[in-house]
Amino acid sequence: MTRRVVLLGGGYVTLHAYGALVRRVRGMLRDGSVEIVVVSDNLVHNFHGFTGEVVSGLLPAHLTQTPLAEAMPLATVVHARVEHVDLSARTVTYRPADGSARGTTSYDALVLGTGAGEPVDEVDGLIGRGLTLRHPGGLEALAARAEAVDDDADPVAVVGGGLAGAELAAALADRCGGRPGRVVLVHRGDRVVPALHARRPRLARRVEHELDRLGVDVRTGVAVTSADDDGVTLSDGTRIRSRTVLATTGQRPVRLPGTEPLARDDDGRLRTLPDLTVRDGVWAAGDAARVLHPRTHEPVPANALWAIKAGDQVGRNVARALQSRPGLPFRYLGLGQGAAFGVGHGVADIWGLSITGPLAWTLRLVFFLRFLPSRRRAHAIPAELRRRHRRRRGQTVLSDRSLDLGVRREPTALTTVEG
Numbered sequence: 001m002t003r004r005v006v007l008l009g010g011g012y013v014t015l016h017a018y019g020a021l022v023r024r025v026r027g028m029l030r031d032g033s034v035e036i037v038v039v040s041d042n043l044v045h046n047f048h049g050f051t052g053e054v055v056s057g058l059l060p061a062h063l064t065q066t067p068l069a070e071a072m073p074l075a076t077v078v079h080a081r082v083e084h085v086d087l088s089a090r091t092v093t094y095r096p097a098d099g100s101a102r103g104t105t106s107y108d109a110l111v112l113g114t115g116a117g118e119p120v121d122e123v124d125g126l127i128g129r130g131l132t133l134r135h136p137g138g139l140e141a142l143a144a145r146a147e148a149v150d151d152d153a154d155p156v157a158v159v160g161g162g163l164a165g166a167e168l169a170a171a172l173a174d175r176c177g178g179r180p181g182r183v184v185l186v187h188r189g190d191r192v193v194p195a196l197h198a199r200r201p202r203l204a205r206r207v208e209h210e211l212d213r214l215g216v217d218v219r220t221g222v223a224v225t226s227a228d229d230d231g232v233t234l235s236d237g238t239r240i241r242s243r244t245v246l247a248t249t250g251q252r253p254v255r256l257p258g259t260e261p262l263a264r265d266d267d268g269r270l271r272t273l274p275d276l277t278v279r280d281g282v283w284a285a286g287d288a289a290r291v292l293h294p295r296t297h298e299p300v301p302a303n304a305l306w307a308i309k310a311g312d313q314v315g316r317n318v319a320r321a322l323q324s325r326p327g328l329p330f331r332y333l334g335l336g337q338g339a340a341f342g343v344g345h346g347v348a349d350i351w352g353l354s355i356t357g358p359l360a361w362t363l364r365l366v367f368f369l370r371f372l373p374s375r376r377r378a379h380a381i382p383a384e385l386r387r388r389h390r391r392r393r394g395q396t397v398l399s400d401r402s403l404d405l406g407v408r409r410e411p412t413a414l415t416t417v418e419g
Contacts, residue, residue: 002034004035005111006038007037007039008040008111009040009114010040012113012308013111016315017285017311017315018036022074036072037076038077040068040077040080045067047066047373049368049372053171055142055175056146061139063384066373066377080096080103083102084256085256087279107281111283112289114254114286115307117132123225123247124227125226129245155217155241156242158184158245158248159224159249163339166211169185170210171342178215180215180217182215183214184216184240191204192218200354202354214341214342251287253289269289271289272289274292274294275317275329276310276317276327283314285313294330294331304371305337335350335351338363369381
């Protein structure tokens with residue numbers, strides 16, 4: 001009898017659970033005793049690490065996208081939207097993207113890697129008006145709109161001043177040549193990147209410096225209360241004319257119908273056990289799950305690296321379940337995070353070290369290239385970055401050794417962070 005593993009979603013959790021699983025049950029896949037089915041409403045995996053480069057025009061979107069069938073060749077990929085999960089019958093019902101009749105597949109093991117979306121419904125008029133990245137076609141829509149920014153007399157409005165919002169605002173400003181006021185970043189808190197200020201204040205101050213360097217108009221202490229075709233209105237009554245609104249307003253876990261019996265935290269994330277199960281035969285990780293740090297027992301951050309590592313552990317534990325072995329606890333302790341603010345400008349928090357400047361930018365580049373699902377695309381990215389940056393800056397002499405792509409040198413700061 002063939003046992004079926006069903007992976008829901010096309011993000012980091014699914015890809016890395018698949019990889020870890022295949023490495024351990026290849027023989028079972030070969031003899032037909034195990035099969036893998038992926039159900040996703042997007043046929044490509046979007047690697048969001050390079051979104052800033054796509055927005056700034058330094059990379060084409062297609063180099064950051066990998067078709068799911070290419071990334072997971074031993075799986076059956078179903079292009080569909082999940083309509084219902086029956087936890088008792090162990091089935092998943094889905095609606096194919098081509099409009100054909102709904103289908104149902106049974107599962108012996110189910111992985112919930114459906115991620116999260118931006119809560120745009122919290123702002124009047126932002127649904128359908130604000131560009132987002134976490135839905136099918138979001139990256140393509142943003143890239144297309146960014147191409148028109150140079151000819152638009154109105155500024156771009158970025159809603160949400162977390163690290164992702166700051167990085168995207170910087171990318172758009174860089175595309176505009178750093179002209180003051182071309183990008184407006186609106187954040188309801190007192191300071192942008194508040195999480196970074198709490199843990200790594202030196203890096204947070206550097207982020208603020210980079211936004212100022214690129215001419216980003218930062219509005220803090222105000223919120224967007226409404227949006228329409230002509231712009232956005234702020235809580236202080238200010239009106240910002242803008243035809244391009246980018247929503248980076250946080251995350252809301254995707255809730256699949258039928259999963260209501262599963263335990264969730266106050267933010268709507270699925271509560272996982274140490275082995276990342278949420279109930280017998282069902283695992284969850286990534287932005288949709290509350291995964292606890294093995295040392296601090298606090299929820300891990302909702303970012304790509306934690307989703308990748310948790311996805312790896314899910315794949316290993318699914319394989320162990322298929323082999324009638326108990327699952328192992330998630331033990332990854334973390335690495336850090338990084339962000340870029342133009343070629344050669346970056347911040348990185350690596351194992352308690354605050355790094356800025358070209359070194360931080362290079363470390364981020366190498367890290368993302370390592371985890372890009374497609375080796376062919378990863379090999380093409382440095383050359384494409386170099387070519388486009390040369391064309392933009394008009395430079396002819398580039399440094400391959402430093403990977404700084406010929407940018408003007410800035411000091412690199414490397415300091416130990418206390419606490």
